[in-house]
Amino acid sequence: MDLDRSSSLHARARAFVDAFERGEAAPDFDELACELARYQADHAPGFARLCRARGVEPSALSRAEDVPAVPTDAFKLTRVATFDEAVTQVTFRTSGTTVGARGAHAMRDASTYEAAALAFGRHWLARDFDRPVPVVVLGPSPAAAPDSSLGHMCASFVRAFGEAAPSEETWLVAGDVLDLGTFDARVATALAKGQPMLVLATSFALVHLLDAVGDATFELPAGSRVMQTGGFKGKSREVAADELRTELARIFAIDERSIVAEYGMTELSSQFYERTLFDPAARHGTYAEPPWARVVPVDPESLAPVPEGEVGIAKIVDLMNVDSAVAILTQDRVRRLPGTEGFELLGRAPGAPPRGCSIAIDELLGRA
Known part of the structure; x- marks a missing residue:
């Protein structure tokens, strides 16, 4: 554990967020990515075992x-951290609704995560708000789900x-249980005041809303x-993305482009957003990357x-x-479209984990 080195790297990471908020060019992405890899190795x-198994010498890295x-x-099977548990500030855990252990992402300094989440969330959800607005979260409070990274992010919003x-x-x-009565009251008050609202919601909560209101x-x-x-995590019936968006637009009487999907996960500290709210040329299903994160589609076997x-x-x-x-390596299928920014999210890879993921876990755990 090297807290001084960690703090220095946090400062360099936050410099990306600061530059983004000032509208300035980002620092060198590859340089910091490789320095972080060396620190983590x-x-x-x-x-370190994963690097050795892949024949990668961290000191020689030059490209992210x-x-x-x-x-x-791997976050379910071992502790993925560079620091002692005693200095952990917060640990986020996956939902654990499927069979098996919950993944855990420990953070020593959550302020870097919070700064990045707030900056990119503001850019794609709230950049045009000139004053505080009514915000409702169709999800459990941080008190009810203290280890939810989504709840932590929503609380910052x-x-x-x-x-x-x-x-x-x-x-x-x-x-x-979704409190429709309170939601109705908040909407009525916002309508009376002419205030726009920001609704933050999980997909399964929105399906519960659809089922509860019917034609209302x-x-x-x-x-x-x-x-x-x-x-949906087994908490509601599954609804196709296009159908859900169309029904939500009808129920809320808003344009479909005002329904913005966010893509993130417990194992990440960054999030990605559809650009439809502020980019007339954007289409649903494609996501913007912040300057501090890159999504690379890789072959599921060779990686x-x-x-x-x-x-x-x-x-x-x-x-x-x-x-x-x-x-990190996910099981989500993605595609980068020529001539466009960002990436297209195509859903989870079907069946068992891709072979490349399984091999990487064995290498990381020293089982290869």
Whole structure:
């Protein structure tokens, strides 16, 4: 553990966020990604084993795309961290709704994560708000789910973008029950004041909303928008993305482009957003990257980058993951479209984990 080195790297990571908020060019991405990989190889034995198994010498790294990626499933099987448990500030855990252990992402300094989440969230959800607005979260409160990274992020949005309101009027899911009465009251008050609303919601909570209201509507004030995130996790029936978006637009009486999907995960410190709210040329299903994160589609067996336009599983290089894994390997299928920014999200790879993910886990755990 080297806290001074970690703090220095956090400062360099936050410099990307500061530059973004000032509208300035970002520092060198590859340089910091490789420095983070070297730091993590020095202080995370599992990552050092993964590098050796891949024939990667951390000191020789010069490109972010060459950093070995830690599979997301590794967060369920071992501690992915460069520091002692005694200095852990917060640990986020995956939902654990499927069979098996919950993944855990320990953070020594959550302020870097918070700064990045707030800056990119503001850019794609709230950049046009000139004053606090009513914010409601169709999800459990941080008190009810203290280890949820999504709840932590939503809480930062409530503080940054929201007008003052009691917790019970902000967090509208308790015990998997959606408080429609309070939601209706918040909408009515916002309509009377002519205030746009920001609704932050999980996909399964939105399906519960659809099922509960039927043909009724919750007409939101002009300028309102909805952030939709996460899957259904067995907590509701599954609804195709296009169908869900169309029904939400009908119920809320807003344009479909005001329904913005967010893509993130517990194992990351960065998030990605659809650009439809502020970019007339953007289409749903394509996501913007912050300057501090890159999504690379890779072959599911060789883990080599695939040609532009082809589908691969997502390797994500996240410079905000200072003390865990700067590169992670997911089972989500993605594609980069020629001539466009960002990436297209195509859903989870079917069946068993891709062979490349399984091999990487064995290498990280020293089982190869």
